[in-house]
Amino acid sequence: MRIRAFAAVLAATAALPCAAMAADLEVTHWWTSGGEAAAVKELATAFDATGNKWVDGAIAGSGSTARPIMISRITGGDPMGATQFNHGRQAEELVMSGLMRDLNDVAEKGKWKDIIKPASLLASCTYEGKIYCAPVNIHSWQWLWLSNAAFAKAGVPVPKDWNEFVAAGPKLREAGLQPLAVGGSAFQVNGLFDTLVIALGGTELYNKVYKDKDEETAAGPEMAKIFAAADDARKLAKGSNVQDWNQATNLVITGKAGGQIMGDWAQGEFQQAGQVAGKDYTCLPGLGLNQTLTTGGDAIYFPILKDEAKSKAQEVLAETIVDPKVQVAFNLKKGSVPIRSDVDLAAANDCMKKGIEIISKGSTATSTDQLVSADTQKQKEDLMSEFFANASITPKQAQERFASIIGSAD
Numbered sequence: 001m002r003i004r005a006f007a008a009v010l011a012a013t014a015a016l017p018c019a020a021m022a023a024d025l026e027v028t029h030w031w032t033s034g035g036e037a038a039a040v041k042e043l044a045t046a047f048d049a050t051g052n053k054w055v056d057g058a059i060a061g062s063g064s065t066a067r068p069i070m071i072s073r074i075t076g077g078d079p080m081g082a083t084q085f086n087h088g089r090q091a092e093e094l095v096m097s098g099l100m101r102d103l104n105d106v107a108e109k110g111k112w113k114d115i116i117k118p119a120s121l122l123a124s125c126t127y128e129g130k131i132y133c134a135p136v137n138i139h140s141w142q143w144l145w146l147s148n149a150a151f152a153k154a155g156v157p158v159p160k161d162w163n164e165f166v167a168a169g170p171k172l173r174e175a176g177l178q179p180l181a182v183g184g185s186a187f188q189v190n191g192l193f194d195t196l197v198i199a200l201g202g203t204e205l206y207n208k209v210y211k212d213k214d215e216e217t218a219a220g221p222e223m224a225k226i227f228a229a230a231d232d233a234r235k236l237a238k239g240s241n242v243q244d245w246n247q248a249t250n251l252v253i254t255g256k257a258g259g260q261i262m263g264d265w266a267q268g269e270f271q272q273a274g275q276v277a278g279k280d281y282t283c284l285p286g287l288g289l290n291q292t293l294t295t296g297g298d299a300i301y302f303p304i305l306k307d308e309a310k311s312k313a314q315e316v317l318a319e320t321i322v323d324p325k326v327q328v329a330f331n332l333k334k335g336s337v338p339i340r341s342d343v344d345l346a347a348a349n350d351c352m353k354k355g356i357e358i359i360s361k362g363s364t365a366t367s368t369d370q371l372v373s374a375d376t377q378k379q380k381e382d383l384m385s386e387f388f389a390n391a392s393i394t395p396k397q398a399q400e401r402f403a404s405i406i407g408s409a410d
Helices: 006-012 034-048 063-075 092-096 104-110 119-124 148-154 162-174 186-201 203-210 221-237 245-253 266-272 308-322 324-334 350-360 374-389 395-407
Strands: 024-029 053-058 082-086 133-135 143-147 178-180 257-261 281-285 298-301
Touching: 024 034, 024 063, 024 308, 034 053, 034 266, 034 308, 034 324, 063 082, 063 092, 063 186, 104 308, 119 133, 133 308, 143 148, 143 162, 143 245, 143 266, 148 162, 148 257, 162 178, 162 186, 162 221, 162 257, 178 221, 186 203, 186 221, 186 245, 186 257, 186 374, 203 221, 221 374, 221 395, 245 257, 245 266, 266 324, 281 350, 298 308, 308 324, 374 395
Parallel strands: 024 053, 024 082, 178 257
Antiparallel strands: 082 298, 133 298, 143 257, 143 281
């Protein structure tokens, strides 16, 4: 990733787009944790500076909770001005139904195809040659976050990879600590499982299963190893007793848990708590085993509106999101990587810099949100939620169901 001096970026950045017809624009999203709220404030402040007004439509809970509400409003004739979805196929049916506006004019004016990297981000926004969303950031799921204080209390070194973490589990239990913090919402265990696939099984296995949708591979011996690791994870996670992902992160921050598998958005929580990477906590991309990161993340979509002023404000918001100053301000708070390669992130912490380096080297894979439909993701979430909640479901039984899901995936 090209890094330039921050002062040069600020000097070269044009003023944010001004609104010819100012309007209030409701923006729905599920960015409600401490770090996420701080990041959203940066977007809202920048948009308000254009003369328009950001009307915050935060929906508490995860995306799994928020998306059905967002979709229901749009299909029910009560669209918001803009809404968050993850990069991928979550808004696919809304676009195909003609309910979302295209941003081709804004994208061409801003030369998005030249500045937004990797190209897969914009490709996920594109349907039949038209661009329907503004990418906000790059997020990667493949991180193991560790509490240095917890391992010191347990009297064992901070693990260097997933295998060492699993081996340290009994010592953490003996010290009265939760080994692995996992919240109760389904997306967390689903993301944890997908992280095990790519970190332990490798990119080739990951692509055969999710990109090629190879049922035989999903049912095979390599995936059996992943389900065995998932069994280790659910044993380590027993006793978490929290629901939301940021509550699980807080167990790590406060030294009550040894670690958490969670995306890089967890960085925002550590930053909000005033913790320092490398001193208070340790981050292991690829679980310390396979430093390949998926390049998913968040994007903002814009429902078709009849109000001319609000429609113009949608364009202004899309331009604001991609603005280099806004990209830096938002992503430093969010813990994610900007969607442009021409901004300076000298202020990034050590963990974010690790992620930037990995992505800049091209050690990336496509996220499952981009590879499979929302329906397939929901089936996977249901399976993993059951597997982690019910110890009587064996790894073999879970794998059989998983292979069936992959075999019929779209």
